[in-house]
Amino acid sequence: MRKNINSINASSLPFGEGRGGAQPKVTLVGAGPGDPDLLTIKGANALAEAQVVLYDALANEEILTYAPKKSIKIFVGKRKGCHTYSQDEINQLIVDNALTYGHVVRLKGGDPFIFGRGSEEIDFVESFGIPTAVVPGISSSVAVPAYQGISLTKRGVSESFWVITGTTSDRKLSNDVALAAQSSATVVILMGMSKLAQIVNLFQNESKGASPIAIIQNGTTPKEKIGVGTIDTIQNVVAEKKLSSPAIIVIGEVVRESNKLKDFYHDYLIEKR
Numbered sequence: 001m002r003k004n005i006n007s008i009n010a011s012s013l014p015f016g017e018g019r020g021g022a023q024p025k026v027t028l029v030g031a032g033p034g035d036p037d038l039l040t041i042k043g044a045n046a047l048a049e050a051q052v053v054l055y056d057a058l059a060n061e062e063i064l065t066y067a068p069k070k071s072i073k074i075f076v077g078k079r080k081g082c083h084t085y086s087q088d089e090i091n092q093l094i095v096d097n098a099l100t101y102g103h104v105v106r107l108k109g110g111d112p113f114i115f116g117r118g119s120e121e122i123d124f125v126e127s128f129g130i131p132t133a134v135v136p137g138i139s140s141s142v143a144v145p146a147y148q149g150i151s152l153t154k155r156g157v158s159e160s161f162w163v164i165t166g167t168t169s170d171r172k173l174s175n176d177v178a179l180a181a182q183s184s185a186t187v188v189i190l191m192g193m194s195k196l197a198q199i200v201n202l203f204q205n206e207s208k209g210a211s212p213i214a215i216i217q218n219g220t221t222p223k224e225k226i227g228v229g230t231i232d233t234i235q236n237v238v239a240e241k242k243l244s245s246p247a248i249i250v251i252g253e254v255v256r257e258s259n260k261l262k263d264f265y266h267d268y269l270i271e272k273r
């Protein structure tokens with residue numbers, strides 16, 4: 001639902017143009033998975049020209065230093081103790097700020113179009129006739145496994161990978177997980193930690209209890225934590241290591257192939273003998 005464009009007092013604008021001054025424009029920028037060095041050059045250039053930046057919890061705040069000091073930075077993510085904005089409120093904030101200040105950068109974790117609701121924001125903004133642009137980001141779905149040496153495809157090992165949400169808009173596990181469990185593809189699940197028991201069940205039903213699995217929390221950041229095991233053991237690993245969201249679940253033989261992780265599987269295989 002659209003609200004009236006409102007509220008911000010033009011005399012207090014940091015750029016002094018006011019409504020009708022700077023041309024409204026919105027750029028969606030992918031912030032990458034956490035490591036600030038994984039922002040793209042194009043993303044940094046867009047930030048350097050921002051009057052306003054609206055950013056999420058998964059976008060590393062260090063990246064805000066690419067925006068001008070005098071730009072307005074608004075946190076719209078979910079964080080304990082902070083007001084949580086609904087998607088409608090975020091959409092409206094983007095439009096209000098573009099019409100009031102000019103160039104808004106909407107900075108989103110990973111890639112804006114991978115489970116990021118980026119296209120909904122673009123559609124809303126364009127319905128006001130405001131021009132938009134998208135700067136893709138490095139998605140956690142590929143970068144977080146890569147930092148663990150996990151190659152999602154590998155000649156002779158995995159010919160494809162699926163990237164699936166563990167939690168759909170109606171809070172259920174995606175039906176695609178059951179289909180992926182039947183395939184020989186590498187399976188990457190985002191937002192799946194609260195559904196881990198269900199995921200394990202689906203793979204066990206396909207006789208894949210021995211399949212390697214890695215769970216990586218806060219990947220590519222100094223807070224990174226990883227648990228590795230098999231489908232049959234992973235729930236114990238998660239409990240032991242106290243792994244939680246935000247995390248990526250990677251299932252498939254490529255996990256065992258990682259140079260960084262193969263000692264674990266080597267030891268594991270010897271223990272099992």
Ligand SMILES: C[S@@+](CC[C@H](N)C(=O)[O-])C[C@H]1O[C@@H](n2cnc3c(N)ncnc32)[C@H](O)[C@@H]1O
Nearest residue numbers: 110111114116139140190191218219246247248
């Ligand atoms: C709403 S989705 C956004 C995904 C994002 N657009 C992307 O391309 O990476 C959020 C989920 O991405 C995953 N995620 C994002 N950043 C992560 C990180 N640094 N480490 C582990 N998982 C991450 C988690 O599964 C998290 O719950």
